[in-house]
Amino acid sequence: MAEDRRVVVWFDGRLREHTEPLVRADDHGLTVGDGVFEACELLDGRPFALTRHLDRLERSATGLGLPLPDRDEVRRAVETVAGAWGEGLGRVRILWSAGPGPLGSERAWGPGTLLVAASAVSPPRPVRVAVVPWVRNERSAIAGLKTTSYAENVRALAHAREQGADEAVFGNTRGELCEGTGTNVFVEADGMLLTPPLESGCLAGVTRALVMEWASEAGIDVREQTLPLGALKDARHAALTSSTRGVVPIVGVDGRELAPGPLSEAVAEIYTRRHLETPDP
Structure with missing residues (x-):
């Protein structure tokens, strides 16, 4: 069976080609790792335990000193990506970064960056x-x-x-x-x-x-x-x-x-x- 290399990406309100450049070069999530994320199992277009994952995303953001993402927007993005993914086993990854900022450890200017993507995963094994x-x-x-x-x-x-x-x-x-x-x-x-x-x-x-x-x-x-x-x-x-x-x-x-x-x-x-x-x- 051929390896599933699909990647489904949502950014700024809509689905995008995964090869499209999306994140700014001065985004703090890229330059200094100033961001948080979650990864949910995706089974036939259905994310598992999404509410618990969003709760933890917010706890991580608070612990890192980031503003919270709009939970409704995150849910809509996940639903869009999950629907586009369709059948099969995958993971949906929710990324929330501090957004644009200085090229150093000072606090970012924002606003935050939200990116949601899905890709395939291998079946569980020992x-x-x-x-x-x-x-x-x-x-x-x-x-x-x-x-x-x-x-x-x-x-x-x-x-x-x-x-x-x-x-x-x-x-x-x-x-x-x-x-x-x-x-x-x-x-x-x-x-x-x-x-x-x-x-x-x-x-x-x-x-x-x-x-x-x-x-x-x-x-x-x-x-x-x-x-x-x-x-x-x-x-x-x-x-x-x-x-x-x-x-x-x-x-x-x-x-x-x-x-x-x-x-x-x-x-x-x-x-x-x-x-x-x-x-x-």
Whole structure:
């Protein structure tokens, strides 16, 4: 099957060709990463959990000191892009930047820039991870915010790929398990499913929250718990969650093989079923 390289773009009130130049050269999202974004699963023209993603977009914008985008305009843009996307699995990415500004770290002049785009994603599959030598700073000004300042993740993911892994996992400055470049981590231990608390510096993942809610409703013991980085390195079973992956088992950590765990598989089944039943939980 040929790779799906479609890109659907909305900017300034209408759909555009993805090759069309749209963002100004002095946009702060481009020059200094002064922006936030969200990425939702797109299934047959329907974005999943859009309200939760918009809530987090606004929290990230507030945390970064940006004005909030017009939520109604964002929804209309997403609906337009989703409708143009049509059938098939994809992701819709909502970008909100500070807009035009000086070529430095001073505050942008604005107004903000809104750009919404969709592209294809691969179906979820088990993953291998590598623990990278760099750390998340849980005391950073942008800890827990989904910003466009992603160079750290790009570097870490490239390092993981060099090790034969699909995703990179960070500890934090205290030596605790934190998160992946675009994922949250769950570890199975003593009949429980454990995930680092937000105080670790990890992102408050939308899928992470839904997994905790839906697993608890199904009687699975799932908890936030501070974990040493070694908890993943020594785990028998673990999983990753994200908006485009859903829930997938980790089948390798730094070259050590893992088998999918019973709790991870149970939660994956619950999530797959319920996210199809409830498009905007």
